[in-house]
Amino acid sequence: MRHLVSVLVEDHPRVLTRITALFARRGFNIESLAVGKTHVSGLSRISIVVLGDDRTIEQVEKQLNKLVEVIKVTDHREPHVEREMALVKVHTEGVEDRLQIKEIVEAFRARAVDVARKSAVYEVTGSPGKIEGFIEGLEPYGVLEVMRSGAIAMSRGESVLKPRMKKEAV
Amino acid sequence: MNGAETILEALEREGVKHIFGVPGGANMPIYDAMYSRPGIKHFLMRHEQGAGHAAEGYAISSGRTGVAFATSGPGALNMVTSLADAMMDSVPLVAITGQVPRSAVGTDAFQESDVTGVTMPVTKHNYLLQDVEDIPRIIKEAFIIAANGRPGPVLIDVPKDVQLDEFSGSFDVEPRIPGFKPTTKGHPRQIQKALDALTGARKPVLLVGGGAQDASEALRRFAEKTGMPVITTLKGMGVLPGTHPQVIGMPGMHGTVTANLAIQQADLIMAVGMRFDDRITGNLQKFAPNVKTIIHVDIDPAEIGKVVEASVPIVGDAGWVMAQLAREAPQLQLEAWWEQIRAWQKENPLPEPRGDELTSIDVVRAFWQATQGQAYVSTGVGQHQMFAAIYWKTMLPRGFVTSGGLGTMGYGLPASIGVQVAHPDKTVINFDGDGSLQMTLQELATLVKYNLPVKVLVFNNGYLGMVRQWQDLFNDKRYAEIQLYESNPNFALLAEAFGMRGVVIEKKEQLKKAVDETLEHPGPVLVDLRIPKEEAVFPMIPAGGSADDIITQHPEEAGS
Numbered sequence: 001m002r003h004l005v006s007v008l009v010e011d012h013p014r015v016l017t018r019i020t021a022l023f024a025r026r027g028f029n030i031e032s033l034a035v036g037k038t039h040v041s042g043l044s045r046i047s048i049v050v051l052g053d054d055r056t057i058e059q060v061e062k063q064l065n066k067l068v069e070v071i072k073v074t075d076h077r078e079p080h081v082e083r084e085m086a087l088v089k090v091h092t093e094g095v096e097d098r099l100q101i102k103e104i105v106e107a108f109r110a111r112a113v114d115v116a117r118k119s120a121v122y123e124v125t126g127s128p129g130k131i132e133g134f135i136e137g138l139e140p141y142g143v144l145e146v147m148r149s150g151a152i153a154m155s156r157g158e159s160v161l162k163p164r165m166k167k168e169a170v
Numbered sequence: 171m172n173g174a175e176t177i178l179e180a181l182e183r184e185g186v187k188h189i190f191g192v193p194g195g196a197n198m199p200i201y202d203a204m205y206s207r208p209g210i211k212h213f214l215m216r217h218e219q220g221a222g223h224a225a226e227g228y229a230i231s232s233g234r235t236g237v238a239f240a241t242s243g244p245g246a247l248n249m250v251t252s253l254a255d256a257m258m259d260s261v262p263l264v265a266i267t268g269q270v271p272r273s274a275v276g277t278d279a280f281q282e283s284d285v286t287g288v289t290m291p292v293t294k295h296n297y298l299l300q301d302v303e304d305i306p307r308i309i310k311e312a313f314i315i316a317a318n319g320r321p322g323p324v325l326i327d328v329p330k331d332v333q334l335d336e337f338s339g340s341f342d343v344e345p346r347i348p349g350f351k352p353t354t355k356g357h358p359r360q361i362q363k364a365l366d367a368l369t370g371a372r373k374p375v376l377l378v379g380g381g382a383q384d385a386s387e388a389l390r391r392f393a394e395k396t397g398m399p400v401i402t403t404l405k406g407m408g409v410l411p412g413t414h415p416q417v418i419g420m421p422g423m424h425g426t427v428t429a430n431l432a433i434q435q436a437d438l439i440m441a442v443g444m445r446f447d448d449r450i451t452g453n454l455q456k457f458a459p460n461v462k463t464i465i466h467v468d469i470d471p472a473e474i475g476k477v478v479e480a481s482v483p484i485v486g487d488a489g490w491v492m493a494q495l496a497r498e499a500p501q502l503q504l505e506a507w508w509e510q511i512r513a514w515q516k517e518n519p520l521p522e523p524r525g526d527e528l529t530s531i532d533v534v535r536a537f538w539q540a541t542q543g544q545a546y547v548s549t550g551v552g553q554h555q556m557f558a559a560i561y562w563k564t565m566l567p568r569g570f571v572t573s574g575g576l577g578t579m580g581y582g583l584p585a586s587i588g589v590q591v592a593h594p595d596k597t598v599i600n601f602d603g604d605g606s607l608q609m610t611l612q613e614l615a616t617l618v619k620y621n622l623p624v625k626v627l628v629f630n631n632g633y634l635g636m637v638r639q640w641q642d643l644f645n646d647k648r649y650a651e652i653q654l655y656e657s658n659p660n661f662a663l664l665a666e667a668f669g670m671r672g673v674v675i676e677k678k679e680q681l682k683k684a685v686d687e688t689l690e691h692p693g694p695v696l697v698d699l700r701i702p703k704e705e706a707v708f709p710m711i712p713a714g715g716s717a718d719d720i721i722t723q724h725p726e727e728a729g730s
């Protein structure tokens with residue numbers, strides 16, 4: 001099972017190392033990982049896509065919670081928004097190709113962010129599934145390069161991932 | 171006041187009285203500051219691994235956080251094993267290591283190593299201290315983290331220039347660890363659930379681990395009120411005195427037959443401060459097949475549900491939770507269950523020594539008889555450790571100091587040093603193996619230096635005995651690379667060379683007198699016990715087996 005876990009952490013050196021080392025050491029499987037600052041100074045937020053059964057995910061949450069610099073962990077089971085961004089560089093020689101590519105780009109609501117003589121870079125945002133669809137659609141024209149940001153997520157509605165009494169589990 | 175003095179001042183404010191360590195280039199300012207500070211007593215060890223284990227022995231036997239010092243690079247790396255040991259056995263430790271100056275960090279400077287990187291997986295938390303003004307706060311946090319929640323080691327790596335910087339701040343600072351909020355009070359609803367589940371139990375067992383060492387009194391009340399049989403793990407020994415009529419032994423690989431059968435038959439397991447280690451469960455599929463309810467009390471939520479599914483999880487401090495439970499605990503109707511247990515005990519007594527030879531069992535018993543168990547014990551790792559675990563009835567909480575989770579040979583002697591420092595007026599006995607002792611034996615010099623009257627008992631079987639036992643039973647007697655006897659030192663002479671008393675015991679008849687003389691001697695003593703080479707320790711459940719596979723005597727002796 002694929003799980004999206006959001007982790008609020010103190011923005012300290014090595015905190016990312018602690019998290020990835022924990023995953024490696026305990027044999028948890030990371031599919032993607034994205035990190036960024038939050039609006040609160042000193043706090044960063046990490047989104048991790050983890051593969052594993054319920055028991056593994058329970059351990060992922062509990063083991064993450066044991067890290068001193070981890071403030072809060074949530075496994076997004078509730079209604080949530082999930083987004084990923086990708087930059088895709090495509091070979092675009094030949095007028096016909098360009099037109100067909102344009103159709104795909106429009107269908108996926110992507111946009112060109114760089115256009116050169118023989119290539120173009122497109123930006124696409126959406127669920128990881130949509131991004132995969134976009135890349136697949138471009139495959140026949142020659143995908144030269146792909147950079148994906150990794151999935152990020154946020155709960156819908158009022159619920160907020162913020163520092164709170166944690167580890168009051170069970 | 172410079173950074174080094176600030177560190178010592180902050181440690182004193184934490185109540186630190188004793189430190190175990192070794193100086194070197196990168197922590198010399200700290201030692202320089204120590205020179206004029208009588209409030210803290212430092213014990214100079216002969217190896218940083220020893221310093222770490224001594225701090226562990228100190229912490230385990232006293233409940234106070236142990237403190238160890240090492241220099242950068244090789245010094246800190248030498249301590250990695252003890253940190254890992256403390257992590258596995260949840261021992262509160264603060265290690266302070268020197269680091270190369272900040273400007274040199276990352277340049278492969280002399281004696282530089284990435285100590286916070288190396289120790290990340292074997293510490294509860296670690297710090298690279300970058301600013302002299304952070305010293306009071308970080309030391310405060312380190313002691314909070316080490317001792318609260320599930321205890322563990324915390325390392326603070328301090329670059330040498332930070333030790334020399336001038337400190338101008340205050341010691342009156344608040345810790346800043348918003349992510350650290352251990353749950354200590356068990357949830358009342360869960361506690362009620364546990365009480366309800368207990369009421370219906372007909373064959374319950376109480377499994378007690380190292381996490382219950384501070385819960386001794388409440389646990390005893392609970393056990394006596396309910397009448398439940400009590401099984402103490404290797405790390406849980408002494409929580410109830412080993413002679414308590416409800417204690418039926420240790421579970422798992424070298425546990426008593428009765429304890430293992432009781433777990434197999436139990437309808438309810440109440441586990442307190444223990445983590446279902448594989449040396450206890452063996453084959454998980456066959457572990458406790460009749461159990462309907464598992465009540466799991468632990469301060470670390472991650473231990474609950476990690477190995478076995480708990481039907482009633484209770485996250486909280488064992489002492490707090492057990493005190494609640496003891497208040498309301500029902501008296502259970504366990505006559506039939508106890509009848510069964512007493513029958514198992516009768517049918518499966520512990521193996522007795524045969525013949526006239528001096529055996530490990532004789533030695534453990536003789537020292538127990540002479541002290542009535544009123545002694546602190548440390549051990550190495552191997553057969554002698556298991557003989558001690560089985561035959562030494564631990565009477566004191568925190569009285570059995572052994573490397574459980576990591577199984578670190580060489581642990582016994584340095585750990586005994588910490589124990590003796592924490593309990594200067596108590597008898598401290600180190601049950602050691604000839605193999606184990608030789609991994610840290612330089613610490614005999616530390617015993618002599620500080621005249622610590624530890625009794626070092628070397629179970630000298632001339633072998634890496636536990637490995638030999640496995641080879642004997644499971645590898646067709648292919649005795650590969652376990653022979654120590656051709657080149658073992660004369661341990662008694664070696665002890666004399668270090669400047670302490672050394673004694674050899676070869677015969678059973680010599681034992682009684684030697685025990686008395688050893689215990690009466692005011693200084694450290696090493697006793698070289700010439701036990702048979704081929705002893706094996708039973709009962710034994712082979713790795714990955716279950717209680718059905720229990721071996722109670724050597725297959726070649728079976729039926730004889």
Ligand SMILES: Cc1ncc(C[n+]2csc(CCOP(=O)(O)OP(=O)(O)O)c2C)c(N)n1
Pocket residue numbers: 550551552553554555577578579580602603604605606607609629631633634635636637
């Ligand atoms: C540091 C370390 N190395 C290796 C081992 C593996 N090991 C476990 S028991 C044992 C033999 C211990 O020999 P000894 O100390 O003489 O004890 P005995 O079993 O003979 O009583 C060994 C090598 C270990 N536990 N620790």
Ligand SMILES: [Mg+2]
Pocket residue numbers: 552603604605629630631632633634635
């Ligand atoms: Mg041996």
